[in-house]
Amino acid sequence: AQSVSQHNHHVILSEAASLELGCNYSYGGTVNLFWYVQYPGQHLQLLLKYFSGDPLVKGIKGFEAEFIKSKFSFNLRKPSVQWSDTAEYFCAVFNTGGFKTIFGAGTRLFVKA
Amino acid sequence: DTAVSQTPKYLVTQMGNDKSIKCEQNLGHDTMYWYKQDSKKFLKIMFSYNNKELIINETVPNRFSPKSPDKAHLNLHINSLELGDSAVYFCASSLFASVLPGEQYFGPGTRLTVT
Numbered sequence: 001a002q003s004v005s006q007h008n009h010h011v012i013l014s015e016a017a018s019l020e021l022g023c024n025y026s027y028g029g030t031v032n033l034f035w036y037v038q039y040p041g042q043h044l045q046l047l048l049k050y051f052s053g054d055p056l057v058k059g060i061k062g063f064e065a066e067f068i069k070s071k072f073s074f075n076l077r078k079p080s081v082q083w084s085d086t087a088e089y090f091c092a093v094f095n096t097g098g099f100k101t102i103f104g105a106g107t108r109l110f111v112k113a
Numbered sequence: 114d115t116a117v118s119q120t121p122k123y124l125v126t127q128m129g130n131d132k133s134i135k136c137e138q139n140l141g142h143d144t145m146y147w148y149k150q151d152s153k154k155f156l157k158i159m160f161s162y163n164n165k166e167l168i169i170n171e172t173v174p175n176r177f178s179p180k181s182p183d184k185a186h187l188n189l190h191i192n193s194l195e196l197g198d199s200a201v202y203f204c205a206s207s208l209f210a211s212v213l214p215g216e217q218y219f220g221p222g223t224r225l226t227v228t
Binding site: 032034036038042043044045046049088090092093094100101102103105106108 | 117148153154155156157158161169203205215216217218219220221222
């Protein structure tokens with residue numbers, strides 16, 4: 001069965017530290033990839049997405065992610081985090097064959113001021 | 114203007130009761146979803162409708178019944194509520210897979226607590 005793995009469940013960083021959150025998926029066919037963010041008490045919002053083309057995609061608020069097809073990975077990065085980045089981050093994979101989006105278990109990021 | 118709205122935002126009820134959650138989107142999308150987010154924040158698809166037609170029906174107890182009166186609305190009715198149904202339920206919408214596959218807009222969530 002298709003699955004999405006986020007390796008870090010909890011991450012604690014100080015402001016200005018660099019961030020990388022891992023995401024791997026198991027589906028071998030064509031996929032579209034997403035990162036969603038859920039700020040405390042809020043709903044999920046799209047951070048960035050990859051459909052095709054340049055595997056390095058840039059999203060809102062200085063986030064970027066790199067699609068590495070050979071590694072089935074779509075890691076999220078930010079060079080310098082801010083306290084306001086404290087949130088839950090979800091990687092999601094859309095299986096173009098099954099028309100279904102599978103979400104990872106989420107990574108809770110806490111940024112210390 | 115709210116893109117995807119859900120009512121109620123909070124729902125506290127007793128075991129055995131029947132309750133409904135409503136969802137509406139004004140984005141002109143033709144596909145809508147219900148997700149369940151448990152206490153560990155794990156997000157799992159329950160149902161998906163495209164143009165009022167059920168296209169995804171995950172392994173969900175048949176106490177849960179979605180209803181889509183039109184493509185802008187997707188309601189969730191739950192019969193005989195159980196303690197394990199306590200969670201946050203998110204509605205989402207998107208354009209059909211052929212347009213922007215997988216990009217979804219989420220509602221604010223409904224926190225259901227069963228006592």
